[in-house]
Amino acid sequence: MSxxxxxxxxxxxRGCKKCVGTCxxxxxxxxxxxAVLRPDQCRGCMDCLQSCPIGAVTAAVDDxxxxxxxxxxxxxxxxxxQYQGKMREVVYELLAAGRSLAKERACDxxxxxxxxxxxxxxxxLIAAGADTVLLADHPELARYxxxxxxxxxxxxxxxxxxxxxxAGATAVGRAFFGKVAVRAYTGLTADCTALSIDLSACLLNQxxxxxxxxxxxxxxxxxxxxxxxxxxxxxFNMNVPDPARVGQIxxxxxxxxxxxxxxxxxVASDPSVxxxxxxxxxxxxxxxxxxENLALLHRLAEHLGGVVGVSRACVDCGWxxxxxxxxxxxxxxxxxxxxxxxxxxxxQHLEGIRGAETVIAVNSDPYAPxxxxxxxxxxGDLCVxxxxxxxxxxxxxxxxxxxx
Amino acid sequence: MHIVVxxxxxxxxxxxxxxPETNTLMREGAESITNPFDExxxxxxxxxxxxxxxxxxxxxxxPSQAEVVLREAIARGADQGFLISDQAFAGSDTWATSYVISxxxxxxxxxxxxxxxxxxxxxxxxxxxxxxVSEFLNYKLVTYARSITVGTDGRFTAETLMDxxxxxxxxxxxxxxxxxxxxxxxxxxxxxxxxxxxxxxxPAWDASRLGVVPDLCGLxxxxxxxxxxxxxxxxxxxxxxxxxxxxxxxxxxILRILRDKGVAK
Numbered sequence: 001m002s003x004x005x006x007x008x009x010x011x012x013x014r015g016c017k018k019c020v021g022t023c024x025x026x027x028x029x030x031x032x033x034x035a036v037l038r039p040d041q042c043r044g045c046m047d048c049l050q051s052c053p054i055g056a057v058t059a060a061v062d063d064x065x066x067x068x069x070x071x072x073x074x075x076x077x078x079x080x081x082q083y084q085g086k087m088r089e090v091v092y093e094l095l096a097a098g099r100s101l102a103k104e105r106a107c108d109x110x111x112x113x114x115x116x117x118x119x120x121x122x123x124x125l126i127a128a129g130a131d132t133v134l135l136a137d138h139p140e141l142a143r144y145x146x147x148x149x150x151x152x153x154x155x156x157x158x159x160x161x162x163x164x165x166x167a168g169a170t171a172v173g174r175a176f177f178g179k180v181a182v183r184a185y186t187g188l189t190a191d192c193t194a195l196s197i198d199l200s201a202c203l204l205n206q207x208x209x210x211x212x213x214x215x216x217x218x219x220x221x222x223x224x225x226x227x228x229x230x231x232x233x234x235x236f237n238m239n240v241p242d243p244a245r246v247g248q249i250x251x252x253x254x255x256x257x258x259x260x261x262x263x264x265x266x267v268a269s270d271p272s273v274x275x276x277x278x279x280x281x282x283x284x285x286x287x288x289x290x291x292e293n294l295a296l297l298h299r300l301a302e303h304l305g306g307v308v309g310v311s312r313a314c315v316d317c318g319w320x321x322x323x324x325x326x327x328x329x330x331x332x333x334x335x336x337x338x339x340x341x342x343x344x345x346x347x348q349h350l351e352g353i354r355g356a357e358t359v360i361a362v363n364s365d366p367y368a369p370x371x372x373x374x375x376x377x378x379x380g381d382l383c384v385x386x387x388x389x390x391x392x393x394x395x396x397x398x399x400x401x402x403x404x
Numbered sequence: 405m406h407i408v409v410x411x412x413x414x415x416x417x418x419x420x421x422x423x424p425e426t427n428t429l430m431r432e433g434a435e436s437i438t439n440p441f442d443e444x445x446x447x448x449x450x451x452x453x454x455x456x457x458x459x460x461x462x463x464x465x466x467p468s469q470a471e472v473v474l475r476e477a478i479a480r481g482a483d484q485g486f487l488i489s490d491q492a493f494a495g496s497d498t499w500a501t502s503y504v505i506s507x508x509x510x511x512x513x514x515x516x517x518x519x520x521x522x523x524x525x526x527x528x529x530x531x532x533x534x535x536x537v538s539e540f541l542n543y544k545l546v547t548y549a550r551s552i553t554v555g556t557d558g559r560f561t562a563e564t565l566m567d568x569x570x571x572x573x574x575x576x577x578x579x580x581x582x583x584x585x586x587x588x589x590x591x592x593x594x595x596x597x598x599x600x601x602x603x604x605x606x607p608a609w610d611a612s613r614l615g616v617v618p619d620l621c622g623l624x625x626x627x628x629x630x631x632x633x634x635x636x637x638x639x640x641x642x643x644x645x646x647x648x649x650x651x652x653x654x655x656x657x658i659l660r661i662l663r664d665k666g667v668a669k
Contacts, residue, residue: 146545175547178535187627190530218632261575269569380647
């Protein structure tokens with residue numbers, strides 16, 4: 001199931017060995033006079049299909065749900081992404097979501113950790129809801145590389161056959177899950193915002209926004225396993241950890257080739273630009289009229305302990321780095337308070353702030369779409385309101401907000 | 405050096421709406437454009453061509469009208485374009501799309517050294533086809549890349565955007581990379597470029613030309629199924645006030661919320 005769709009018909013094979021020579025991965029060997037596929041080595045690249053002169057090598061899709069094969073896949077897995085010794089928060093959110101999925105499917109919930117010297121991660125994962133923690137401890141997994149992570153996770157999938165496999169929609173999760181799904185020949189749904197079990201079909205409903213947030217789509221993987229999804233951070237709430245929970249820890253031995261890329265340099269981002277995780281985002285748009293007025297936003301952000309975000313217009317004008325852009329083509333934010341000054345609220349921008357708890361908007365255009373989603377919408381001139389607000393907060397005279 | 409840039413024609417999402425009664429897409433007035441992220445991938449390829457000399461090939465998979473994104477790319481400086489088009493490809497999910505595109509890339513001679521994608525498409529937003537193609541091709545994968553350079557020794561380096569910051573990655577070719585928007589602003593097409601783009605022949609490759617297995621393409625080859633499409637629940641608006649006459653009242657209202665949330669005294 002979780003190996004590629006290739007099969008070799010032994011009754012047809014004449015033993016010409018052409019496919020053996022074609023396979024870049026050495027997955028086809030001769031067994032006597034007949035070519036045999038080693039499913040654990042097959043990467044599903046399809047190169048062998050054209051090599052067979054008599055059509056004995058075929059690729060087939062399972063049209064009909066084969067309940068016996070599908071049923072061999074059990075368990076909900078969460079890819080427990082760690083980075084430089086820290087477990088990501090989204091992992092605990094996924095364990096909370098995975099807990100309820102596992103309950104519906106009456107199966108175990110497992111967390112899979114890839115890395116080196118990772119034993120200490122297991123207890124908190126069990127406390128957060130994992131029944132089993134799979135530890136794949138290998139020096140080659142010490143840092144993320146798409147190829148080695150894909151090799152490792154695919155080996156574990158073939159070994160244990162999970163039914164559902166989730167990861168956070170992080171830079172790492174979104175990248176290497178795309179490779180794993182291809183190698184396992186299964187479906188993958190990106191950036192899910194809701195997961196549930198369809199009770200009649202026993203399938204995972206994976207719901208996600210698309211087309212810039214204009215539509216929501218629910219997607220299923222009916223005939224392949226595992227059912228894979230990446231899930232946006234901050235969508236699910238994490239459970240309160242229970243240190244008394246008991247779980248099983250499995251040490252997984254893997255054979256991995258040496259990583260072939262290396263990190264020459266790594267530069268941590270300025271935490272003040274981490275708009276995605278900030279509780280307070282003070283944002284500005286075209287209504288600021290000039291780059292200098294961004295200073296007012298920075299002052300307000302400083303007062304409130306927040307960070308400055310901007311709409312695409314400010315980035316396109318070259319006022320500020322794209323790292324601060326909120327919206328579909330920038331960052332998705334989920335602050336407790338989002339303050340929008342001079343942002344009209346194009347759909348791509350609104351998609352980026354859908355998760356904001358409270359939205360306060362100031363805009364001179366009474367018909368700006370941002371008002372449709374604002375908890376407090378103020379029609380007015382930000383060049384009057386913003387300095388007045390700063391004056392009250394800072395207890396000093398209003399700074400200048402010049403006209404363009 | 406042979407650089408392949410994969411382009412996607414997408415609806416301009418600013419104008420796509422869903423009919424709340426029928427839950428179907430209303431595409432009227434929605435222009436088709438080249439996926440904006442892909443334009444940055446093309447620019448990255450053209451910069452490499454400027455610096456080292458390279459052949460830049462563009463590919464797109466879609467209906468026949470998607471050919472225009474290839475001509476636009478050629479007008480900007482790409483050398484050639486191939487349209488991957490067949491009714492059998494309709495309904496392909498990211499698995500089937502990755503399969504078809506990877507077969508097209510394998511058909512190119514000389515073999516591709518670098519395959520570039522935008523970091524994601526603005527319609528599907530999955531960011532999965534680049535990684536998927538890297539898997540089918542067995543090329544190295546570098547995601548969220550900018551400032552790509554290739555050394556005289558053929559070593560590929562790029563800054564990649566991770567969740568914590570930037571990592572500068574070095575590896576050997578061949579590579580599949582997905583390119584960030586903040587890379588370099590795409591150049592404009594030149595008049596001479598447009599003249600060439602209008603004349604150039606764009607070969608169309610269908611399923612049989614590619615030698616793909618029909619069962620692995622389109623809806624049939626796709627492991628996923630879209631079972632429902634619906635309008636997103638939109639957040640309801642709240643209090644609206646006019647702050648033009650009495651700005652101080654507006655400031656007071658903002659402060660009330662900030663105090664309620666405990667972020668202002």
